[in-house]
Amino acid sequence: MAQKSNRWKQLQPYFQSMKAPFKAIWADPLGRPGSILFILILFVAIFAPVLATHDPHVMNENIEGTAAPFVDGEWQRMSVIGDRPLNSTAVISPGESYSVGREGIILHFDGDEWVEKESPVDISLQSVDFFSPEFGFAVGEKGTIILFDGQAWQQVDSPVEIMLKGVAVPAEDMALAVGEEGTILQWDGSSWTRLESPTERDLNAVFMTSPDSGVLVGGRGTIIHYEEGEFVNASFRTMLDGTFRDLNAVAISPEGFGFTTGQRGEILGFDGEDWFNMSSPESRELTGVGIVDADKAYIVGIRGIVLEYDGEAWSRMDLGYRRSFRGLDISEGYGFGIGTDPYINELSPPTRDHLFGTTHLGRDIWSQVMYGSRTALIVGIVTALLVNIIGVVIGLVSGYFRGRVDNILMRIVDIMYGLPLEPFAIILVLIFRPSLWIIILAIGLLTWRTNARIIRSQVLSLVERPFIKAARVAGAGDLRIILVHIAPNILPLAFLQLAVAIGYAITAEATLSFLGLGPPRLYSWGTILHAARLSGAWRTAWWWIIPPGVFISLTVVSVFLISRSLEVLTNPRLRGGNTRAPGSK
Amino acid sequence: MGKKEFIIRRLLQMVVTFLIILTGLFFVFRLALPDPTSALVMEGLSAEAQAMVRARFGLDRPLWQQYFIYLGNFFQGEFGMSFHYRSAIAPIVWEKMLNTLVLMFPAIIISYSTGPILGVILSWRRGSRIEYSGIVGGLFLRSAPVFWTGMIFIMLFGITLGILPTSGMRTLPYEATGFLDKVFTLDFLWHLILPAMTIAIYYMALPMLIMRNTMLEVMGEDFIELCQAKGLSERVIMYKHAARNALLPVVTQAAITIGLAVGGQVVVEVVFSWPGLGREIIQSVRTSDFPMAQACFMLMAGMVMVMNFLADLLYGYLDPRVVYQKGGK
Numbered sequence: 001m002a003q004k005s006n007r008w009k010q011l012q013p014y015f016q017s018m019k020a021p022f023k024a025i026w027a028d029p030l031g032r033p034g035s036i037l038f039i040l041i042l043f044v045a046i047f048a049p050v051l052a053t054h055d056p057h058v059m060n061e062n063i064e065g066t067a068a069p070f071v072d073g074e075w076q077r078m079s080v081i082g083d084r085p086l087n088s089t090a091v092i093s094p095g096e097s098y099s100v101g102r103e104g105i106i107l108h109f110d111g112d113e114w115v116e117k118e119s120p121v122d123i124s125l126q127s128v129d130f131f132s133p134e135f136g137f138a139v140g141e142k143g144t145i146i147l148f149d150g151q152a153w154q155q156v157d158s159p160v161e162i163m164l165k166g167v168a169v170p171a172e173d174m175a176l177a178v179g180e181e182g183t184i185l186q187w188d189g190s191s192w193t194r195l196e197s198p199t200e201r202d203l204n205a206v207f208m209t210s211p212d213s214g215v216l217v218g219g220r221g222t223i224i225h226y227e228e229g230e231f232v233n234a235s236f237r238t239m240l241d242g243t244f245r246d247l248n249a250v251a252i253s254p255e256g257f258g259f260t261t262g263q264r265g266e267i268l269g270f271d272g273e274d275w276f277n278m279s280s281p282e283s284r285e286l287t288g289v290g291i292v293d294a295d296k297a298y299i300v301g302i303r304g305i306v307l308e309y310d311g312e313a314w315s316r317m318d319l320g321y322r323r324s325f326r327g328l329d330i331s332e333g334y335g336f337g338i339g340t341d342p343y344i345n346e347l348s349p350p351t352r353d354h355l356f357g358t359t360h361l362g363r364d365i366w367s368q369v370m371y372g373s374r375t376a377l378i379v380g381i382v383t384a385l386l387v388n389i390i391g392v393v394i395g396l397v398s399g400y401f402r403g404r405v406d407n408i409l410m411r412i413v414d415i416m417y418g419l420p421l422e423p424f425a426i427i428l429v430l431i432f433r434p435s436l437w438i439i440i441l442a443i444g445l446l447t448w449r450t451n452a453r454i455i456r457s458q459v460l461s462l463v464e465r466p467f468i469k470a471a472r473v474a475g476a477g478d479l480r481i482i483l484v485h486i487a488p489n490i491l492p493l494a495f496l497q498l499a500v501a502i503g504y505a506i507t508a509e510a511t512l513s514f515l516g517l518g519p520p521r522l523y524s525w526g527t528i529l530h531a532a533r534l535s536g537a538w539r540t541a542w543w544w545i546i547p548p549g550v551f552i553s554l555t556v557v558s559v560f561l562i563s564r565s566l567e568v569l570t571n572p573r574l575r576g577g578n579t580r581a582p583g584s585k
Numbered sequence: 586m587g588k589k590e591f592i593i594r595r596l597l598q599m600v601v602t603f604l605i606i607l608t609g610l611f612f613v614f615r616l617a618l619p620d621p622t623s624a625l626v627m628e629g630l631s632a633e634a635q636a637m638v639r640a641r642f643g644l645d646r647p648l649w650q651q652y653f654i655y656l657g658n659f660f661q662g663e664f665g666m667s668f669h670y671r672s673a674i675a676p677i678v679w680e681k682m683l684n685t686l687v688l689m690f691p692a693i694i695i696s697y698s699t700g701p702i703l704g705v706i707l708s709w710r711r712g713s714r715i716e717y718s719g720i721v722g723g724l725f726l727r728s729a730p731v732f733w734t735g736m737i738f739i740m741l742f743g744i745t746l747g748i749l750p751t752s753g754m755r756t757l758p759y760e761a762t763g764f765l766d767k768v769f770t771l772d773f774l775w776h777l778i779l780p781a782m783t784i785a786i787y788y789m790a791l792p793m794l795i796m797r798n799t800m801l802e803v804m805g806e807d808f809i810e811l812c813q814a815k816g817l818s819e820r821v822i823m824y825k826h827a828a829r830n831a832l833l834p835v836v837t838q839a840a841i842t843i844g845l846a847v848g849g850q851v852v853v854e855v856v857f858s859w860p861g862l863g864r865e866i867i868q869s870v871r872t873s874d875f876p877m878a879q880a881c882f883m884l885m886a887g888m889v890m891v892m893n894f895l896a897d898l899l900y901g902y903l904d905p906r907v908v909y910q911k912g913g914k
Binding site: 029030417419420421423426429430432503507510511514529532538540546548549552553554556557564567 | 598610613614717724727730732733736737740850855863873878881885886889
């Protein structure tokens, strides 16, 4: 117990001299904002994953809903009609259409332009169909079904929570909806009920030619006919017809013939009785089919694919579209191919989504800067601690023992002073590999020299003080004198050196990373600027280079301000207000 | 110990330091990269051809022999053959060094002629708003990474305003018979403005802040009181008496800064595509041109050492109180 309290007594000078620097920082009019700024940046570093709005490595894509009108037998220019991807469209009449898509978006076309309608849901809508301008359904994720009654869209009860992918509304008291796991729902005029399904495969689309007749298609080549309340499997012309690929869309003409299409360019034709394989000019995914008349039909697919049917065979059309189609509906020779295109959001100036804009690869700069604060502070603090430990130990030993030890150590310091920092680090990286540790090592190896010198000179003057001599006379050993009497007295100075070293290390890390010597796959403010310079886009993309630089500067300024207020502590002559009148102290 | 003795001791120490660094560098390179020819010869070259290349560069001898040959050559100003340029290194690095110096000296002269004056003003306005904004502004300029300010300057003056050239020393193509011929032109000055300003602004803050601090110390001394008692005007006291005495640390810092700048501002040369030593060392690292990297590094280290030495001498010359003695009593 006595031992313990004794030890506590020994530690007390440490605590006392530990407190002093913080008091000094807080008392200084510049030290206070400096420390607040530093704490803020520390918080940014700690909470970087929360503050980052995007994954800094991910190429951010922009997604828009697009529509390509088909008018009087001609395809028109594709245009952007919404800021979310669209999944399905329904043409009610040549002057009126609806499209639905992600996040519950509902767009209405009145013959002139697309207008967004109020939606009762915010989850993805997959399919829409209308019986009349006053009656239609849309279905989507989690079994969502919404009804349009001529006034507004409203959600109706659904018996399932499964993703619904297709809906067809041939009458006000008859509608079918299909979805994953073979789900089939029927509307009887007042509510939806689940029907016994002949399949467990996903169903992707449904097309009704009348309330009594329709076709359902889905995964692994599933084709099911609906005839007067009964589900019957499709019949094929030959044993070899049919497919095992997923089918995405189906359309049947009033005359009874039809097409279905799906993955890998698959196209099947229907002659009113049997299904048969058709040769396809395309091998990529096809997503929509629309019939004009017996001699004309269209199929659309990803990457702007449009295929035309001339009554005999399908051929490719190049309309210059590059955005992916997700659906097609043609009615009375008039229709829309609608879709989406995720394109890389490159070199975007700051927006609400990307606060600092994006890089040439569509990466979010704000998130990179947030993560960069971690690298900067880790390198800064670890290096500064390393430097300070080396510096204090060498300074203490050298200053206390003097003589030969001092001579050797100070010659080593002299040699270190001959090494220029950046070239030295460059050589280190050349020999080893760029990594965080090499950077810390390079900066650490070269900056302890100053710390050691400064601490040593302080120790030299301390050793001559009466209280050290008194301690020696009292019989205190070297270790005890160093630890109990000298070390607490150099703590303020060590603190000052720590702050200086943090600023120095952060700048050095940024510099090395800027030269491309930073650790790969790790964001730092320097690497962001390096990437900007490499891309060549920085000359105009101001949003790319200003934020990292400002962050570096602010961080370094904050530690400089802190170190400046510590300077007052170690050099009392700087204290005091206006010393214009000399001797006013 | 006299002044002469101090200088001789310091010079000797410098030579030893230089030798140690040179030796360390040589062996670190050879041990980390036992076969530098791998960077030199193409793959698929026959064994005889490879041996020939090795013999040509003297890499077939034992390591200690290589070391002494290297040492001997180095002090004769022979730095070996560049893998990249396939020619002697010495003329290339000497020219690069001049290029670096011709950029660094104007920049440092600008910063060390304006910085101290600003420092005097700051110290005179102790506790005022001007002092605080001066300190914060100075610290910000010192904190902003120099390559970043360079990029901002290029964007502002080179791209947006389009009034200043942003890369190289001269407009290409140009003909110059020698270094002086290249430098004594308006075109060169035009190219110098942006990089030199970038460096000058970065280095300006340090003398300013040091000047302010020492001014505050000096103004607490008795002779200032005496000056006031004599009835001298504030301006005279400030510039003639106080500033003169406070200049000492600034001058020392200037010498150290030149040393560091010469060896340290690799980034500015990279940003402004200035064909100096710093850019050369980066290029040699990228092309694995080890002899070149070694030569550049040693030149930079040498310059740092010479400048540190000059700083010590200057300090002793300017402050008679400095006594030359061995560290520790």
